[in-house]
Amino acid sequence: MSTYLVFGATGNVGRRVTERLSWSGAAVRATSRRPESARLPEGVEVVAPDLTAPGVLEDVEAVFLMWPFHSAEQAGPFVEAIKRNVRRVVFMTGGGVRPGLPPEEQPNPVARWHATVEHLIEQSGVEWTVLSPSTFMTNTLWWSDQIRAGDTVRGAYGSVTMTPIHEDDIAAVAVAAMTGSGHGGRRYDLTGPEALTQAEQVRVIGEAIGRPLRWVELSVAEERERLLADPSFPDSFVDELLAGYAKMTSAPPPAPTTTVEDVTGTPPATLAAWAAEHAGAFERFPA
Ligand SMILES: NC(=O)c1ccc[n+]([C@@H]2O[C@H](COP(=O)([O-])OP(=O)(O)OC[C@H]3O[C@@H](n4cnc5c(N)ncnc54)[C@H](OP(=O)(O)O)[C@@H]3O)[C@@H](O)[C@H]2O)c1
Numbered sequence: 001m002s003t004y005l006v007f008g009a010t011g012n013v014g015r016r017v018t019e020r021l022s023w024s025g026a027a028v029r030a031t032s033r034r035p036e037s038a039r040l041p042e043g044v045e046v047v048a049p050d051l052t053a054p055g056v057l058e059d060v061e062a063v064f065l066m067w068p069f070h071s072a073e074q075a076g077p078f079v080e081a082i083k084r085n086v087r088r089v090v091f092m093t094g095g096g097v098r099p100g101l102p103p104e105e106q107p108n109p110v111a112r113w114h115a116t117v118e119h120l121i122e123q124s125g126v127e128w129t130v131l132s133p134s135t136f137m138t139n140t141l142w143w144s145d146q147i148r149a150g151d152t153v154r155g156a157y158g159s160v161t162m163t164p165i166h167e168d169d170i171a172a173v174a175v176a177a178m179t180g181s182g183h184g185g186r187r188y189d190l191t192g193p194e195a196l197t198q199a200e201q202v203r204v205i206g207e208a209i210g211r212p213l214r215w216v217e218l219s220v221a222e223e224r225e226r227l228l229a230d231p232s233f234p235d236s237f238v239d240e241l242l243a244g245y246a247k248m249t250s251a252p253p254p255a256p257t258t259t260v261e262d263v264t265g266t267p268p269a270t271l272a273a274w275a276a277e278h279a280g281a282f283e284r285f286p287a
Helices: 012-023 075-085 109-124 137-149 167-179 198-209 220-229 235-250 259-264 271-277
Strands: 003-006 027-031 045-047 060-065 088-092 127-133 152-155 186-190 214-217
Touching (some): 003 012, 012 027, 012 167, 060 075, 060 167, 075 109, 088 109, 088 167, 127 167, 137 152, 152 220, 167 186, 220 235
Parallel strands (some): 027 045, 088 127
16 A cells, blocks of 8 residues: 655644545555654554655655745755655645745745745656645634634734635645646645635634624734734744735735635635634633
């Protein structure tokens, strides 16, 4: 039986990829730095996240790869190991990558690392598919503490439009590309079904959980201060995030693609469905 390797198997998307493969009866090997707390389906073999380690890619038909690292240092050795051992790789790239631009011309470091991995994979001779997802619906959990504490979400750039996607829809496309044919050499732009401003996303979540939630616009300076004071939000990411939103306000709003349905035969989930599934995360704090 073919084995599938999922890199980053405890992540938002990797966990869903692992579950989908495992529930289909496939043999799955999955990476985690903490196997004891990985909570992956029974039968999944958990290994350390090093594709160059002996045995990790043995008998592997296809790899799901994402890039959790803060440099592209390991990209060369990882892609070399994939090239030597594996027929197919599905790489989930970063949202900021501009296709067609070489890595060194990408707009920020995160995009440069992801573009470097893409470039190496595309040059490797391995059958590859790149998944380029829009913003994950799970990002709305950034608002969960505010929603648990009251009926408003305070933030800047409420009019910025996104096409949020359910992590499981990305996983469904990943599994189709890992296990099926016809996906080699394709770069899939994956989105959810709707274009929604941040303020609209808050309203939709409210409707799904039965509360009248509302966006309260902050100035950029107020939002910067709020994010820097939030211990759950990495300080190093604050300015990058705000600069990204500023750029998005001046760019044409993104439009949904049909790729999830084209590849899987199933339309992507709405934010309302995602929020109903995650309603527990938005429940009011006990009084
Ligand atoms: N969020 C978005 O809106 C969005 C949009 C487009 C693209 N993306 C891209 O999606 C990726 C993030 O995916 P995700 O949200 O599914 O992941 P995630 O939930 O952040 O999980 C990260 C995964 O990587 C593993 N990991 C973390 N640090 C590691 C390290 N130093 N060495 C080895 N493994 C490590 C973790 O495993 P253990 O902790 O178990 O070891 C975990 O399985 C990024 O590349 C991001 O650019 C995100």
